[in-house]
């Protein structure tokens with residue numbers, strides 16, 4: 001975690017809580033900014049509010065969405081999604097996390113990733129997976145520092161912004 005006083009460390013004012021339907025516009029805004037400007041997601045078109053609401057409803061208590069809330073303002077979110085609908089995969093979930101661009105680099109992403117890993121532990125999940133697009137060194141750094149390890153590389157499985165993109169699969173086992 002970052003250290004320092006509240007002015008230099010905004011995470012001290014950020015709390016993590018379960019997302020509610022009222023958070024859907026903020027979640028969509030943060031996600032759609034990443035859709036438009038990054039390869040973190042392979043969505044290429046912004047998500048409508050209805051689609052984002054449906055996405056949230058598909059996240060049952062066993063697959064929660066957390067938001068990072070600073071005094072009523074959502075600055076990021078993280079989720080656990082089913083890896084597959086095949087029942088033998090029930091102990092495995094996929095991690096996603098996004099922070100508003102103007103809030104990045106202040107420890108909020110680490111806070112969210114720590115929070116979603118803890119939530120996975122509380123839910124007694126067995127394994128967490130993350131797909132990280134090639135070049136996302138910040139995400140790789142955060143995952144590795146929280147115990148995720150590389151599993152392999154899927155070569156050129158995405159095409160966005162005019163180029164083919166590798167995806168790195170990272171995994172963390174939960175005790």
Ligand SMILES: CC(C)(COP(=O)(O)OP(=O)(O)OC[C@H]1O[C@@H](n2cnc3c(N)ncnc32)[C@H](O)[C@@H]1OP(=O)(O)O)[C@@H](O)C(=O)NCCC(=O)NCCS
Nearest residue numbers: 040097098099104105106107108109110132137138139141
């Ligand atoms: C990935 C993301 C969630 C991280 O959020 P954030 O709030 O910026 O992250 P933090 O400030 O908590 O941490 C950034 C870390 O990366 C490190 N870092 C910064 N630049 C880096 C670089 N070029 N290479 C490696 N590490 C870097 C920082 O030192 C910090 O590590 P530390 O906590 O050990 O000091 C955010 O950048 C984001 O929303 N990106 C777009 C969506 C995305 O990529 N999501 C992840 C999909 S797998």
